[in-house]
Amino acid sequence: MRIRAAVLRRSPIQRPFGANKPLSIETVELDPPGPNEVLIKIAAAGLCHSDLSVINGDRPRQTPMVLGHECSGVVEEPGPGVTDLKRGDRVVMSFLPTCGHCLSCMDGRAQMCEPGHAANGAGTLLGGERRFHCDDGAEPYHHSGVSAFAEYAVISRRSIVKIEEDISMVDAALFGCAVMTGVGTVVNTCKVKLGETVAVVGLGGVGLSSILGAVASGASRVVAIDLAQDKLDLARELGATDTYLASDPDIVEQVRSSLKGGVDHAIEMAGSVKAFDLAYKITKRGGKTATAGLAAPGSQIVIPPVHLVGEERSIHGSYMGGCVPPRDIPRFMSLYLNGRLPVNRLLSGTGPLDGINEAFDLLDQGKVVRHVITF
Structure with missing residues (x-):
């Protein structure tokens, strides 16, 4: 045809x-x-x-x-x-x-x-x-x-x-894509528990979906970080409790101070090394840094191995939000229809x-x- x-x-x-x-x-x-x-x-x-x-x-x-x-x-x-x-x-x-x-x-x-x-x-x-x-x-x-x-x-x-x-x-x-990857990263990759804290770096469609997923999962603090103030405003409307401009030179200290050492889960959704580095630095001891952002293939990150051991830190990649599509898409749609997503x-x-x-x-x-x- x-x-x-x-x-x-x-x-x-x-x-x-x-x-x-x-x-x-x-x-x-x-x-x-x-x-x-x-x-x-x-x-x-x-x-x-x-x-x-x-x-x-x-x-x-x-x-x-x-x-x-x-x-x-x-x-x-x-x-x-x-x-x-x-x-x-x-x-x-x-x-x-x-x-x-x-x-x-x-x-x-x-x-x-x-x-x-x-x-x-x-x-x-x-x-x-x-x-x-x-x-x-x-x-x-x-x-x-x-x-x-x-x-x-x-x-x-x-x-x-x-x-x-x-x-x-x-x-x-x-x-x-946006919802499956963003919400899936929260619930499947990070397995966010009720009362835990979550930060999302990069507020495109996938990142804002992660904000929705963190709110729906019962996170006690949901931190939104982006370079654009209008996206931070939208994140606040969607349930984010804290918002920060990524360009703020003191952002790491501010987040770590406000969250008493950092967040339980920091999710990078911008597809950049700088965004991942920020997400890693605001993750607390024993916390998890996850990335679903697709940076350019030649990009490299540098992580001190002593952090992974001495602070029991973990890093997780998340592709497609760790979803099984026939299982997760209907689940997420049900949450949407119930007003929770x-x-x-x-x-x-x-x-x-x-x-x-x-x-x-x-x-x-x-x-x-x-x-x-x-x-």
Whole structure:
């Protein structure tokens, strides 16, 4: 079938994106779904820094590529072998397909699925296929097995979570990345307990989702840290008890003094070495520093080993929030519907596919939390 899609022809692309047009809106051919694949009509797709990092070259990927990995949609056509989904089913996509049978999946660590990571690295669907074809003969790669910046997408069944909840498709899209990663890091990776203290460094969509997760988990103090005052203000509205500008030269001393030695859990969500260093320094003795921010591949951190031993400190990476998508996305949606996880507050605005380059300028400039493309 013929569809419209936003194709990244090359990377890196310099700013401003509105002028340089890294994403070209093209009419491309989309194959029908193969075995264990599903044709999805995309309803809403969020713009994320993981997409931005491919455009600006921080995370090199194959090109041409159809970006977009955080989305909701409706089943248009189940492929051969797909018997548990039907036309009209409402779904959310996970940005990592989980095979269900590798050692990681069988161990309950779907976020470490070996075939899933291999497929994402190769820019293909889980079975190794590429389903887009451009008129000039190019065959765009898939982004994170989803490629949501398109009217339709063929997606592995193993990337799809059916949703029963009565929720808008725009809000539902946020659960595919921002909410799953942010809330999941709090509840799955850090396992925050009632009354513990949490700090989040970097308040994009994922970081603010962590704020929501910490509040929902019953943290006694929730510390929000960012370079932008408007994001600190929003964090306060979402339940943060303490806010600090990351540019404050005395921030480490202030946090450690206010929190009596630091926080139990410090979560870095900015994708930068400076942000991780700050998170580590405000973690108390015996505490946990977690990072779900994706810094540039060449970035390095320096940690004195004596801290890890003498202070029994721990460092944890968190990919996809440590989530099992079919388990956690419905759980998080239930919290949202019960008023305990106001995910809709993360939405900055919506817009058409034709305005996607300008929308990435807003994301790059920190002027939006989550902008969602609607179809």
